[in-house]
Amino acid sequence: MGTQKTINSLQVFLTEVGDISYFAGRFFTDVFKRPFEFKEFLRQCYNMGNRSLLLVGVTGFIIGLVFTLQSRPTLQEFGAVAWMPSMVGISIIREIGPIITALICAGRIGSGIGAELGSMRVTEQIDAMEVSGTNPFKYLVITRILATTFMLPILVIIGDAIALYGSYLVENIKGDVSFQLYFSEVFSSLEFGDVIPSTIKSFFFGFAIGLVGCYKGYNCDKGTEGVGLAANSAVVYTSLLLFVIDFVAVLVADLFYEL
Amino acid sequence: MKKNTINSNAVITIRDLKKSYGDNYVLNGFNLDLYEGENLVIMGKSGSGKSVMIKCLIGLEEHDSGTVIIMGKNIDDLDHDELDELRTEIGFLFQGSALYDSMSVRENLEFPLRRHTKKFGEINDASPLVMEALESVGLARAVDLMPSELSGGMKRRIALARTLILKPQIILYDEPTTGLDPITSKEIVLLMKSVQEKYKTSSIIITHDVDCARAISNRMILLVDGINYAEGTYEELVEMEDPKIKAFFK
Amino acid sequence: MKALDKTTAQKIKLAIFVIAGLSLFILGVYLIGNQQSMFGSNARIFATFNNINGLKIGNNVRYGGLNVGTVKGIRMVNDSTIVVDLTIKKDALGYIRKNAKAALGTDGLVGNMIINIVPGSEEIGLLNAEDTIHSYRRITTEDMLSTLNVTNENAAMLTADLLKITRAINSGEGTISYLLKDSTMALNLEQSIRYFRQTAASTSKMISHMDDLIVSLNNKNNVIGLLRDSVTANQLKSVVSNLETTGNDMNKLVANLNATVTRAKEGDGAINYLSNDKSLVKKIDTSVNSLDATLHNLNEASIKLNENLEALKHNILFRGYFKKLEKEKEKQLEKEIK
Incomplete structure (x- = not known):
């Protein structure tokens, strides 16, 4: 019984992974085919980029603030408060900024896509598009995946900047560090080996959020329950996938840039 | 009955259509001919495969076997672009209207036009076409509303306007009166009739609403156990003694 | 027209968003590149x-x-x-x-x-x-310690020589003892005694500084012990042992001085001779004083060294090590108590 159950769940898991891979494959074959739904792409960019900005900004700001406040006492004990900008800079740019932003977006954008496409599937809007001669995969899925892929890195960069600003505020108030000193310290400790991999990683994060959200919504089960499930599992699967990508990205970055 | 022969007047011909989900055969050798200018009503219990049939017809679902010929073209032989082109000649009114929630009524109506430049040429201003379609369903005033601001009956009419904007030769109605109150249902049926007169369309209407069927049908097919169980006019079917048929007209 | 305005506004906002993000990115890349001298000639x-x-x-x-x-x-x-x-x-x-x-x-x-x-x-x-x-070769702590060692060796040699001189005076050899035996010195005995008193006071001050030095070095035993196995430690050890020899010599010196004074008091012929030469006594006094100053300096140096080591203790890097040491000590104490 136990092994049968394991085999079954393994089968379900593998089917899911296979389906997502197939879905991603369809994305890559269709993305270069005409016609391009450029207007819809822009609309989605606006929805995902601008509309997430406030959330990402507030989160980034608080993370920068809290991170600095939390690590300050420890550094103070070592008499190394002067290292704060470098430490905060490196950890935010390399890891915290991308992963926090991506998780926030998985919650906001991923579930949004899952629910939107799911309800469109349930209410036959996707069928209606198909029937009216518009390829819904191109119109709905490709635009969304592209939008998340391109918007997430920008959100990450802005989130990083805001987080660093939050950290600077703490340093400024507690340690009387000037704006110029803080940021020149931050940038003197950073290298391209920090910025480039984390930016590339952000593209993959964005792609994962769009892909899983669209997959879950597009293949939603009929019924209201299906929509909720699609939105929910989009977030769960995306969050998991984000950490896997993060892990792989660190390994790969390690190969290219010596740490 | 001229079974298994293709009538020259037929715009749609279905022969021996089979479709199953797992071991469950929903359609088991269904046949149908739709002649030019007629309103064909297909009746059946819910779950009898009416919706599946109509979706196989337009290529939303793949059928297991059988042939579907629309306006002389076998849909199995068409690639995606050709199928899209054929679909401009077919309007489909969905059960739940299926208006795009995120778009206004105007954008909903413009949507089918955006990929059909072949039929209409390059459209610089879709407004006249949108207004024309809206006027034929009597809802020109709703042009800037969002679908969430519309009542069920209005949604149905806007959906009809959306199918009409491509000026199709065939309209497929999937349960056009479900979920509407009797008065609104009657309005929709009247609207369907006027549309048919105006646009000279041939229609397949799927319904389990007997009143609607009587009002609109030229001919009816009863879909029972996955096959066309009985065919004829409304009056002919009412007269039949078969208990399975009688069950529909109680 | 209203709808069109809405999408135009959206496009503008999107453009602002994208431009803001990209310019932040470019600014960051530029600043980093600037730090690494990638741009400019x-x-x-x-x-x-x-x-x-x-x-x-x-x-x-x-x-x-x-x-x-x-x-x-x-x-x-x-x-x-x-x-x-x-x-x-x-x-x-x-x-x-x-x-x-x-x-x-x-x-x-x-x-x-x-x-x-x-x-x-x-x-x-x-x-x-x-x-x-x-x-340049880098100046290291090792270099500094080896210089300090040489200084200490010199100090040890100095005191050894001084010891020889006083011994010679005592045993009545050479010019100084001859002078001591001279009978014309008797008249200045009182004055000489006074000078000797001063000398004795200075000597005792010196001894106490010496003591301080030894004590402060003793206190640092644990600190120095830390570096036990390194070259630095060996050097430090030899510094301390030299200081020890110096101290021993100093003791002998003082003892001899004592003997001299006693004999002078006892009124052997020596008193007369000695009292005649004030300048000699003065010389001894100044030499003892300068030795005292040397020792004082050494003491200060050792205190500074101690401070340095103390500072090292507080240094973050060595901190853990020192803490560990203290813990071990405590453990040992506990064992002893048991």
Whole structure:
């Protein structure tokens, strides 16, 4: 019984992974085919980029603030408060900024896509598009995946900047560090080996959020329950996938840039 | 009955259509001919495969076997672009209207036009076409509303306007009166009739609403156990003694 | 028209968002690149080292404390020479002389390695691109300790000599003892005694400083013990042992002085001779005083050393080690109590 159950769940898991891979494959074959739904792409960019900005900004700001406040006492004990900008800079740019932003977006954008496409599937809007001669995969899925892929890195960069600003505020108030000193310290400790991999990683994060959200919504089960499930599992699967990508990205970055 | 022969007047011909989900055969050798200018009503219990049939017809679902010929073209032989082109000649009114929630009524109506430049040429201003379609369903005033601001009956009419904007030769109605109150249902049926007169369309209407069927049908097919169980006019079917048929007209 | 306005506004906002993000990115890349001297006109020079102490590519190069470039490459050319490739801003190159030297340093106590370019003398011409400069050996703590050791050895020798002199006086050898035997000195006995008293007081002060020194060194035993196994520790040990010898010698010296004084008091013939030579007593007094000052200095030096070691204790790097040591001590104490 136990092994049968394991085999079954393994089968379900593998089917899911296979389906997502197939879905991603369809994305890559269709993305270069005409016609391009450029207007819809822009609309989605606006929805995902601008509309997430406030959330990402507030989160980034608080993370920068809290991170600095939390690590300050420890550094103070070592008499190394002067290292704060470098430490905060490196950890935010390399890891915290991308992963926090991506998780926030998985919650906001991923579930949004899952629910939107799911309800469109349930209410036959996707069928209606198909029937009216518009390829819904191109119109709905490709635009969304592209939008998340391109918007997430920008959100990450802005989130990083805001987080660093939050950290600077703490340093400024507690340690009387000037704006110029803080940021020149931050940038003197950073290298391209920090910025480039984390930016590339952000593209993959964005792609994962769009892909899983669209997959879950597009293949939603009929019924209201299906929509909720699609939105929910989009977030769960995306969050998991984000950490896997993060892990792989660190390994790969390690190969290219010596740490 | 001229079974298994293709009538020259037929715009749609279905022969021996089979479709199953797992071991469950929903359609088991269904046949149908739709002649030019007629309103064909297909009746059946819910779950009898009416919706599946109509979706196989337009290529939303793949059928297991059988042939579907629309306006002389076998849909199995068409690639995606050709199928899209054929679909401009077919309007489909969905059960739940299926208006795009995120778009206004105007954008909903413009949507089918955006990929059909072949039929209409390059459209610089879709407004006249949108207004024309809206006027034929009597809802020109709703042009800037969002679908969430519309009542069920209005949604149905806007959906009809959306199918009409491509000026199709065939309209497929999937349960056009479900979920509407009797008065609104009657309005929709009247609207369907006027549309048919105006646009000279041939229609397949799927319904389990007997009143609607009587009002609109030229001919009816009863879909029972996955096959066309009985065919004829409304009056002919009412007269039949078969208990399975009688069950529909109680 | 209303709908059109809405999408136009959206497009503008999107554009602002994208431009803001991209310009932040470009700004960041520019600032980082700037730090690594990737932009602007640069020149390449080389520096040779015997030991680069873990210098890495990308470390900063400073001239007079100002960042002027970065390390671009490191390569070995033979068994004892490492050539470091430096990228220097062109405008900084206009101030560096041909005989300028490169020195390794750290940015802060535990920071990154840096290369300091130490200015050369003015009469030599300016450095050109692709030139090579030489490097200084780094001054280490070891060097400082070995210098201190030599100082201490000298102090030990000094006291040993002083001991010989006093002994000779005591045993009545040489000129001084001859003078002591001279009978014309008797009249100044009182004065001499007074001087001797002063001498004795100075000596006791000196002894107490000596004592302080020994005590402070003793206190540091644990600190010094830390470094037990290193070369530095051995040197420190020899410093201490020298100081010990010095102390012993000093004791003997004092004892001899005592004997001298006693004999003078007892009124052997010596008193007369001795009292006649005030200057000699004065000399002894000053020499003892200066010895005292030396010891005082030594004591201060040892206190400073102690302070340094104390500071080292508080240094973050060694902190854990010291803490561990204390813990071990406590454990031992507990064991003893049991």
